[in-house]
Amino acid sequence: MMMMLNLLFQLYSPLLISIFITCAAAVDTITLNQIIKDNGDTIVSPAGNFKLGFFSPGSSKNRYVGIWYDKISTLTVVWVANREAPLNDTTGELSVSRGGLQLRNGNNTVMWSTNSSGSFSLVAQLLDTGNLVLRDRGILIWQSFDHPGDTLLPGMRIGIVSGKDIHLTSWKSVNDPSAGPYALRVDPNGYPQLFMTEDAISSARFGPWNGVRLNGMPNLGANSEQFVFIDKERYYEFNLVNNSLVSRLYLTPEGNIQHLRWINRTRNWDVFSTATSDNCAHYSFCGAYGVCSISNVPACKCLEGFEPRRPDDWNLADWSSGCQRKKPLACEHDDIFSSVEKVKLPNTNQSWYNQSMTLVECEAACRRNCSCNAYANSDISNGGSGCLLWFDDLTDIREDDETQPLYIRMPFSNLTSHTTRDHDSKNKKQTITIVVSISLGSILVCLLILAAWRKKRRSKKKIPGSVAAPDKIHTNESGNEDTELSSYSLTIIAKSTNNFSPDNKLGEGGFGPVYKGVLEDGREIAVKRLSETSTQGLDEFKNEVKFIAKLQHRNLVKLLGYCIQGNERMLIYEYMANKSLDSFIFDASRSSILDWPHRFHIIHGIARGLLYLHHDSRLKIIHRDLKASNILLDKYLNPKISDFGLARRFTGQENEANTNKVVGTYGYIPPEYALHGIFSVKSDVYSFGVLVLEIVSGKKNRGFSQDEHNYTLIGHAWRLYKEGKSLELMSSSLEASCVESQVLRLIHIGLLCVQHHAEDRPTMSSVFMMLGNENALPPPKEPAFFVEEEMPQLRSVSSVPTLDSVDEITITLLQAR
Numbered sequence: 112m113m114m115m116l117n118l119l120f121q122l123y124s125p126l127l128i129s130i131f132i133t134c135a136a137a138v139d140t141i142t143l144n145q146i147i148k149d150n151g152d153t154i155v156s157p158a159g160n161f162k163l164g165f166f167s168p169g170s171s172k173n174r175y176v177g178i179w180y181d182k183i184s185t186l187t188v189v190w191v192a193n194r195e196a197p198l199n200d201t202t203g204e205l206s207v208s209r210g211g212l213q214l215r216n217g218n219n220t221v222m223w224s225t226n227s228s229g230s231f232s233l234v235a236q237l238l239d240t241g242n243l244v245l246r247d248r249g250i251l252i253w254q255s256f257d258h259p260g261d262t263l264l265p266g267m268r269i270g271i272v273s274g275k276d277i278h279l280t281s282w283k284s285v286n287d288p289s290a291g292p293y294a295l296r297v298d299p300n301g302y303p304q305l306f307m308t309e310d311a312i313s314s315a316r317f318g319p320w321n322g323v324r325l326n327g328m329p330n331l332g333a334n335s336e337q338f339v340f341i342d343k344e345r346y347y348e349f350n351l352v353n354n355s356l357v358s359r360l361y362l363t364p365e366g367n368i369q370h371l372r373w374i375n376r377t378r379n380w381d382v383f384s385t386a387t388s389d390n391c392a393h394y395s396f397c398g399a400y401g402v403c404s405i406s407n408v409p410a411c412k413c414l415e416g417f418e419p420r421r422p423d424d425w426n427l428a429d430w431s432s433g434c435q436r437k438k439p440l441a442c443e444h445d446d447i448f449s450s451v452e453k454v455k456l457p458n459t460n461q462s463w464y465n466q467s468m469t470l471v472e473c474e475a476a477c478r479r480n481c482s483c484n485a486y487a488n489s490d491i492s493n494g495g496s497g498c499l500l501w502f503d504d505l506t507d508i509r510e511d512d513e514t515q516p517l518y519i520r521m522p523f524s525n526l527t528s529h530t531t532r533d534h535d536s537k538n539k540k541q542t543i544t545i546v547v548s549i550s551l552g553s554i555l556v557c558l559l560i561l562a563a564w565r566k567k568r569r570s571k572k573k574i575p576g577s578v579a580a581p582d583k584i585h586t587n588e589s590g591n592e593d594t595e596l597s598s599y600s601l602t603i604i605a606k607s608t609n610n611f612s613p614d615n616k617l618g619e620g621g622f623g624p625v626y627k628g629v630l631e632d633g634r635e636i637a638v639k640r641l642s643e644t645s646t647q648g649l650d651e652f653k654n655e656v657k658f659i660a661k662l663q664h665r666n667l668v669k670l671l672g673y674c675i676q677g678n679e680r681m682l683i684y685e686y687m688a689n690k691s692l693d694s695f696i697f698d699a700s701r702s703s704i705l706d707w708p709h710r711f712h713i714i715h716g717i718a719r720g721l722l723y724l725h726h727d728s729r730l731k732i733i734h735r736d737l738k739a740s741n742i743l744l745d746k747y748l749n750p751k752i753s754d755f756g757l758a759r760r761f762t763g764q765e766n767e768a769n770t771n772k773v774v775g776t777y778g779y780i781p782p783e784y785a786l787h788g789i790f791s792v793k794s795d796v797y798s799f800g801v802l803v804l805e806i807v808s809g810k811k812n813r814g815f816s817q818d819e820h821n822y823t824l825i826g827h828a829w830r831l832y833k834e835g836k837s838l839e840l841m842s843s844s845l846e847a848s849c850v851e852s853q854v855l856r857l858i859h860i861g862l863l864c865v866q867h868h869a870e871d872r873p874t875m876s877s878v879f880m881m882l883g884n885e886n887a888l889p890p891p892k893e894p895a896f897f898v899e900e901e902m903p904q905l906r907s908v909s910s911v912p913t914l915d916s917v918d919e920i921t922i923t924l925l926q927a928r
C-alpha cells in the first residue's frame with residue numbers, strides 16, 4: 112500500500128518524494144491491528160539498514176516472512192519467521208494482536224506466532240541491528256535475535272542465555288529455509304568452545320576461547336569478538352568496530368562457516384574466512400593424541416612420545432582409535448611437561464579452569480594431580496594468564512598457526528631413548544621440546560612422508576572393485592604390487608550416464624568428452640569417452656590402462672576402471688564434486704570462494720602431484736597438458752591432477768625429447784615445445800609456472816589483455832616484477848585473505864618456472880622445496896614471451912577441434928619441421 116503511494120509520488124514531484132521519505136522513515140513498526148500483506152508491504156529499520164517483508168528463497172515459490180539487508184543489491188535474508196511453515200500463496204498476513212506477532216494464511220489459520228501474549232499496546236519494531244523486537248508498554252517480551260536462523264549478525268548472541276540454548280541452524284538448501292542438519296552452538300561444559308553438529312553429532316569444534324578469539328580460528332578482521340562466561344551465562348558474540356562495515360557469520364547449507372563482508376565496490380559478499388572445509392576440521396579426525404595436518408600424507412600422526420593404539424587400523428588409514436603413550440605415566444616427581452606449539456588446543460569439554468592463576472601456578476596444579484594430562488594458559492592477551500587443565504584424553508588436535516604452547520605431561524626417564532627405538536621417527540635429537548611445525552617441509556620430511564606413504568600403499572594395495580566387474584586386470588610388478596582394476600560393461604556405463612546425455616556432460620577434455628555417472632550402488636563417477644583416431648589394439652589399450660592405474664597419489668585423480676566395447680574406449684574415474692579449478696579462479700563470483708590459504712594449498716598440491724609424476728612414480732611421466740581445467744577439486748577443495756598419462760598414450764611410447772605430435776593447450780606450452788616439438792619435464796614446469804601465475808592473478812594467460820600493452824599474462828607479470836610491483840598482479844578477490852610474503856614468493860617461483868630457456872627452469876623437486884621454505888630465491892631470467900603468431904603453420908589432425916575453438920581445449924598438432 113505504502114509502496115504504491117511511493118510510486119505515485121515519485122511520478123509527480125521531487126518535493127513530494129522528500130516528504131514521503133520522512134514519512135517512510137517512520138515505518139519501522141507494526142502496531143496492533145496493522146497488517147503487513149504479501150503484496151509488497153514492508154517495514155524498514157530507522158536508518159534503512161534492514162527490511163522486513165515477504166519473500167521467496169532461491170527458486171522456491173513458497174512465501175516466507177523474513178528480514179534482509181535493505182542497502183545491499185543482492186537479496187540476503189538474515190532471518191526467517193515461518194521457516195518451518197511456508198505459505199504456498201500470497202494470501203499471508205503478518206500482524207500484531209494480543210497474542211503477539213502472528214502470521215496467518217488466507218484461511219485465517221495461524222501459521223507462525225511468537226506465542227507471546229500482552230496488552231493492547233504491543234508494538235513490533237525492526238531495529239537497525241536487524242533485530243525484530245516485540246515490546247509491551249516498552250518492555251521487551253520477544254526478539255528475533257533469540258531465535259536465530261543460519262546467520263549471526265553483529266550483536267547477536269549464541270550460547271546459553273538466561274538458561275536457553277540459542278544456536279544457529281543451517282537451511283536445508285538455498286531454496287528451503289527449514290532447519291537443515293547443521294547447527295552451531297556453544298558447549299555448556301568445560302572451558303568455552305563452539306561446536307558444529309551434524310544431526311546432533313559433533314562434527315567440528317571451534318576454540319577454546321583464548322581471551323581474544325577462538326583458538327584455531329582466523330580472527331574476524333575489523334570486528335571484535337567476545338565470549339562471556341559468568342555464572343550460568345555463556346555466550347559468543349561479535350561486534351562491529353566500524354559501523355560502516357557490513358558483515359555476518361553464515362552457516363551454509365553444506366555445513367561451512369563463513370565470515371562474510373559486503374564489498375560495496377564489487378557489489379559482492381566477500382568470504383573473509385571460512386572454517387570446516389578440510390579433512391582436519393572433522394571433529395577428532397585423528398583420535399586421541401593424534402595430530403592432523405592437511406599438508407601431510409597420511410594426514411594423521413601421533414604426538415611425539417605416543418604411538419598408534421591400534422597399529423593395524425592406523426596403517427589402514429582408520430585413525431579413529433588414536434594414539435597412546437609409549438610409556439605409561441607413573442606420575443613421578445620428575446615428570447616433565449613438553450611444550451607443543453603450532454597446534455590448535457585439544458578439546459576443553461572436560462577441562463578445568465581458573466582465570467586468575469599464573470602459568471607457574473598452573474603447572475604446579477597439573478603436577479599435583481596425577482590425572483592431569485596437560486595445561487595451558489586460558490587467556491593469551493597481555494602475555495598470557497589463567498590456567499586450563501586437561502584431565503581426559505587430548506583429542507581433536509591439528510596443526511595450526513597458533514603460537515600458544517600446550518604443555519603435555521611426559522615421563523622424564525627415557526623419553527629420548529624410546530624415541531630412537533621408534534620405527535617411524537628418525538629424530539635422535541636429545542630434546543624434550545616437541546615442536547610440531549606446520550612448515551611445509553624440508554626434503555627430509557617429504558622423503559619420510561613419501562616413504563611412509565609408499566609403505567602403506569604397498570600393504571594395502573587395492574582399488575575398490577565394482578559391482579559389475581566380470582573382468583579384472585591384475586598388474587604385478589616387482590612381486591609386491593597388485594593393482595586391481597574393474598572393467599565395466601557399456602550397458603552399465605550408458606545407464607549410469609543417462610545414455611551419455613548432454614545433461615550429464617561435465618566437459619570436453621583433450622582426449623574426448625567427460626560425463627558424470629551414478630552407478631547403481633550410488634557411487635558417483637566421471638566417464639572419459641576417448642575419441643580415437645587410430646583404433647588401438649585391445650592389449651595395447653589395456654596396457655595403457657594398467658600403466659595409468661599404477662599412478663596413484665592423493666593429488667592425482669583416481670582411475671577406477673575402464674570400459675571396452677567395439678570401438679568404444681572409456682576410462683572411469685572418481686568423481687570430483689567441485690569440478691575444475693578454472694571454474695573458480697576465472698569466475699568473478701566464485702573466485703572469492705578460493706581465498707588465499709586455499710589457493711596456496713592448491714598450488715602446493717599440484718606441485719606435489721607433479722613431483723610424483725616426474726620423480727617418484729618410477730615411471731617418469733610428463734603430463735604435457737597441465738592447465739587450470741585439468742586440475743580438479745574434491746569436496747574439500749583438494750587439488751587433483753587429471754588427464755595424466757594420456758599424453759603419453761596419445762603420442763606413443765617415446766621417451767626421447769622429440770615428437771611429431773604436439774599435445775597441449777595454447778597459453779601453457781613452452782616455446783621449445785611449440786616451435787620445435789622438444790619436450791621434457793621442464794615443459795610441465797613451464798605449464799606449472801603459468802598455472803601459478805593464473806591462480807594468483809585470477810586471469811588467463813591466453814587472451815590476457817592489458818590496455819596499454821599487448822602482453823601475455825607472463826609478460827605482464829615480468830614487467831610488474833621488474834618494476835618491483837609484483838603485488839599488483841594479485842587478484843583483487845584475494846585482498847582480504849592474502850599473505851603478502853607468500854604471494855610475492857609464489858609469483859617469483861612462477862616466473863622462475865616460465866623462464867625462456869628450459870635449462871634455466873627449476874625441476875619440480877626444487878620448486879617443491881622453494882614452496883616449503885623461505886630461503887632466498889634466484890632472480891628469474893626473462894620469460895618466454897611466446898605468442899601464437901610465432902607458431903609455424905599448424906595442421907590440425909582430424910577429429911581434433913579446429914583452431915577457432917581451441918581456447919580451452921587441448922590441441923593435437925602435427926609438427927611442421
Ligand SMILES: *[C@@H]1O[C@H](CO)[C@@H](O)[C@H](O)[C@H]1NC(C)=O
Binds near residue numbers: 199200
Ligand atoms: C496450500 O497449503 C494448504 C495447507 O497449508 C493446503 O491445504 C492447500 O491445498 C495448498 N494449496 C496449494 C495450491 O498447494
Ligand SMILES: *[C@@H]1O[C@H](CO)[C@@H](O)[C@H](O)[C@H]1NC(C)=O
Binds near residue numbers: 200
Ligand atoms: C483454504 O481452504 C480451502 C477450503 O478448505 C482450500 O481449498 C484452500 O486451499 C485453503 N487455502 C489455504 C491458503 O490454506
Ligand SMILES: *[C@@H]1O[C@H](CO)[C@@H](O)[C@H](O)[C@H]1NC(C)=O
Binds near residue numbers: 223224225226
Ligand atoms: C509457538 O507455539 C507453537 C505450539 O506450541 C509451536 O509449534 C511454535 O514453534 C511456537 N512458535 C515460536 C516462534 O516459538
Ligand SMILES: *[C@@H]1O[C@H](CO)[C@@H](O)[C@H](O)[C@H]1NC(C)=O
Binds near residue numbers: 354355
Ligand atoms: C570506517 O570505515 C570507513 C570505510 O571503510 C572508513 O572510511 C572510516 O574511516 C572508518 N572509520 C573508522 C573510525 O575507522
Ligand SMILES: *[C@@H]1O[C@H](CO)[C@@H](O)[C@H](O)[C@H]1NC(C)=O
Binds near residue numbers: 375
Ligand atoms: C554503495 O554504493 C552505492 C552506489 O554504488 C552508494 O549509493 C551507497 O551509498 C554505497 N554504500 C555504502 C555503504 O558505501
Ligand SMILES: *[C@@H]1O[C@H](CO)[C@@H](O)[C@H](O)[C@H]1NC(C)=O
Binds near residue numbers: 461
Ligand atoms: C562434552 O561433555 C559431555 C559430558 O561432560 C558429553 O556428554 C559430551 O558428549 C561431550 N561432548 C563432546 C563433543 O566431547
Ligand SMILES: *[C@@H]1O[C@H](CO)[C@@H](O)[C@H](O)[C@H]1NC(C)=O
Binds near residue numbers: 465
Ligand atoms: C583461582 O586461583 C586463585 C589464585 O591462585 C585462587 O585465589 C582462587 O581461589 C582460585 N579459584 C578457584 C575457583 O579455584
Ligand SMILES: *[C@@H]1O[C@H](CO)[C@@H](O)[C@H](O)[C@H]1NC(C)=O
Binds near residue numbers: 463480482
Ligand atoms: C584430580 O582432578 C580430578 C578432576 O578434576 C578430580 O576428580 C580429582 O579428585 C583430583 N585428584 C586430586 C588428588 O586432587
Ligand SMILES: *[C@@H]1O[C@H](CO)[C@@H](O)[C@H](O)[C@H]1NC(C)=O
Binds near residue numbers: 524525528
Ligand atoms: C628406561 O625405562 C626403563 C623402565 O622404566 C628402565 O629400566 C631403563 O633403565 C630406563 N632407561 C634409561 C636410559 O633411563
